[in-house]
Amino acid sequence: MLFNLRILLNNAAFRNGHNFVVRNFRCGQSLQNKEQLKGRDLLTLKNFTGEEIKYMLWLSADLKFRIKQKGEYLPLLQGKTLGMIFEKRSTRTRLSTETGFALLGGHPCFLTTQDIHLGVNESLMDTARVLSSMTDAVLARVYKQSDLDILAKEASIPIINGLSDLYHPIQILADYLTLQVGLFPCTRVKSTNIMMSAAKFGMHIQAATPKGYEPDPNITKLAEQYAKENGTKLSLTNDPLEAARGGNVLITDTWISMGQEEEKKKRFQAFQGYQVTMKTAKLAASDWTFLHCLPRKPEEVDDEVFYSPQSLVFPEAENRKWTIMAVMVSLLTDYSPQLQKPKF
Incomplete structure (x- = not known):
């Protein structure tokens, strides 16, 4: 079509x-049964194939259907903690991430420039290592893409781009x-x-x-x-x-x-x-x-x-919430969508 x-x-x-x-x-085009996304960073979609992006959309649709339409409780991220670094103010990114992660049973931690100063009072390398020891993933909304790149290089957990000057x-x-x-x-x-x-x-x-x-x-x-x-x-x-x-x-x-x-x-x-x-x-x-x-x-x-x-x-x-939930689930768990594969 x-x-x-x-x-x-x-x-x-x-x-x-x-x-x-x-x-x-x-x-x-059909999707593969399971894309290998667990443990990866999401800094830009250029690092993902078309099939991997389609898989995340399939997972988004699955979560939206099961949770919103069927009223199911899916604690897929129970016991997981997310660090949320926000250098810029936000409505949709913060709400979608914070409510979505909590809805899946996880605990989001919101950090502003008053709480953490990237590369100012602590190096990006040290920040990445500390966050890796206390959280399961980090979503960062920052001014410079280069800060995200350093965090991803130094962290041992998935780093997710919540907005940068490039992506x-x-x-x-x-x-x-x-x-x-x-x-x-x-x-x-x-x-x-x-x-x-x-x-x-x-x-x-x-x-x-x-x-x-x-x-x-x-x-x-x-x-x-x-x-x-x-x-x-x-x-x-x-x-x-x-x-x-x-x-x-x-x-x-x-x-x-x-x-x-x-x-x-x-x-x-x-x-x-x-x-x-x-x-x-x-x-x-x-x-x-x-x-x-x-x-x-x-x-x-x-x-x-x-x-x-x-x-x-x-x-x-609204779809910001379901897609960010799908990103978190795909990077942190082995869950596979239950909803029939959509036709892309």
Whole structure:
């Protein structure tokens, strides 16, 4: 089965902001019985195969069905402890992780910059070793991807990226889970790492950014390599309307990420014309849907689109919980999904 998806997006995978378009999502490939994920780090989806990503989505759907629909209690993480390091404030990442880990019987420990200063009063190496001795995994929402890389190198437990200046893999999983549910007879998801994973799903990407806000060259180069290997296309443009043309899915993101507040005036000027409106949607396919990782500002998308029946932003937000639960279960246990495999 072939779907024509196009996604407008602008966030951390790009150097300063971006708008994406994703097309041609092929469904029908079967999943392997059990992916070998236990004990691994989740720093970026580029480190995972398409089948491994599909497995995490299958597990997300399984947990959502068994816990939310059937009302089962699954203490899969009983006796486990999660360290949660947050250098940036958060609503969805904190709630989804804290409530999800607890719902599975585990104990999450929330640590802010007032509790722990990465690499300041203690080296990253020492921090990683201490956390490894007291917790079973760490989810870190940080400013620098390099901090996560050091933590992962020095820790003996799984390190999970809760957001960095380059990647946001747990958001992408939620986006794919959301799309899977609405467009296919299975489940859905989205985020920053989409350039690192779209080709593995048979997607073509068309990205629209203002001049000077193009994707990080290293990420673009790698995404082009993945596209070549998987027979897909990656196109970059400065025209948001062209990027939206014929798309089934429109995605945009915040123009100003945390830590970029001083650039507000400059960014507002650069992103003029990038607001998603019904004018944008008229160029998309008749069955278009809209995603946004939240929090949303009116200049990024107007109310008519944001609160329209085509908008999936709130199911997308909820799916952050089920996908992060699936990540924790897959990295920390040997549990296998009981739900029938979805068709991707």
